[in-house]
Amino acid sequence: MREDLPDLATFLIVAEERSFTRAALRLGTSQSAVSQAVRRIEARLGTTLLARTTRSVNPTETGERLLATLRPALAEIAGRMAEIATLQERPAGLVRITTSRHAAETVLWPAIDRVLARYPEIAVELSVDGALTNIVTDRFDAGVRLGESLEKDMIAVRIGPDLRMAVLAAPAYLAGHPAPASPRDLIAHRCINLRMATRGNLYAWEFERGGQTLNVRVEGALIVNDSAMALRAALAGHGVACVIEDAAIRAHLAEGRLVRLLDDWCPPFAGHHLYYPDRRNLSPAFRIVLAELRQSAPPA
Structure with a gap:
């Protein structure tokens, strides 16, 4: 399937443009090359993906189903490539984290200490607060709390051992x-x-x-x-x-x-976790902090 990726990307652009001609211009290639790419995918799948007329090009029902899978998948690939390219530069920027005092002193600070020493362009704001702050509303990049206190719709990463x-x-x-x-x-x-x-x-x-x-x-x-x-x-x-x-x-x-x-x-219970709302669109600076915390976390 790896050899099909360029043809699948071409199919997606044709479907977006609703035109082989405009797709060829966007790709910087010939209309013939675009047509051949779409035909290869259709032949491999044994079905018609685009309904062609002299005036328009529209996805068939099968084509729409394939597009529903392709769009997020190719967007994710593009996003990851952009992130990798960005990380080749020196990461910089502000990372805001809300945390309890115990988590800040025992788990979070040792990692932040190392990050600040290695990346002088990264700034970190730690808000030590016992309340469960809404990190989205209050514009924090992440929060640190006990595993049993996490909201269900958050992505959580264990960063500390079980506690008692x-x-x-x-x-x-x-x-x-x-x-x-x-x-x-x-x-x-x-x-x-x-x-x-x-x-x-x-x-x-x-x-x-x-x-x-x-x-x-x-x-x-x-x-x-x-x-x-x-x-x-x-x-x-x-x-x-x-x-x-x-x-x-x-x-x-x-x-x-x-x-x-x-x-x-007094049995053990789930320890401190870093939590944040979305895997995508994370800043390079936040990714550095996250990687440092993951590295110092105990094995699951």
């Missing part, structure tokens, strides 16, 4: 409060509530074990809207926090500043 929640408290707090044996026991504890940026409600702590799921609405003297502040409050002994586990938390646990609770109730 960590329920934590300082030894000083646990000295006066017995460690919870189950998530329900948290009701009797001073817990640090997290207000969600998207809806404004308090986060219901989510647990799962052996197929059983529990959502617990906790109470306490402190409400924050940032996980870093919840962690700081837990370190200070103000209660129990529930935050995403990362390297910093593992260091606190290893050095005894925090104690992990309900470990067997």
Whole structure:
């Protein structure tokens, strides 16, 4: 079929121009060569693709069906070739990304750091926001969020490992409060509530074990809207926090500043993903950022 591509492209132009003569002019070749290309395709398929009269040339029903396949396919090929040609030049331009703080610090920033060092003509704007921003309306190139938070009509690329929640408290707090044996026991504890940026409600702590799921609405003297502040409050002994586990938390646990609770109730979940609305028309600068994130992503 590869040898048919030039003839298929010629057929498409004849159908668009509704004329062998105009198609020949557009292609810079002879009318005879155009006619022969169309006849070869028709002979190969064993059907008539163009209805010819002395005044007009129109696709047959079969021709229209072939055109419906050819137009997007050849447009995609042309687009890819244009992108490759563009990437031969030094990529430049602004890439705007909206992200949560945790994703920015643990996954996104290391890749952006490398991109900025290698491509001085690329500029990056990171908007750190806990809310689920509409990237189309607010003109972002992409967003970074947890896999479970992605909109269904977005293209998503995994850029980080699976994550786990960590329920934590300082030894000083646990000295006066017995460690919870189950998530329900948290009701009797001073817990640090997290207000969600998207809806404004308090986060219901989510647990799962052996197929059983529990959502617990906790109470306490402190409400924050940032996980870093919840962690700081837990370190200070103000209660129990529930935050995403990362390297910093593992260091606190290893050095005894925090104690992990309900470990067997906190299974892994889908980690951070880069999401964007369309594969086509991506800027060269964005493609560089995307490639860097893909390269540093863990295996699926």
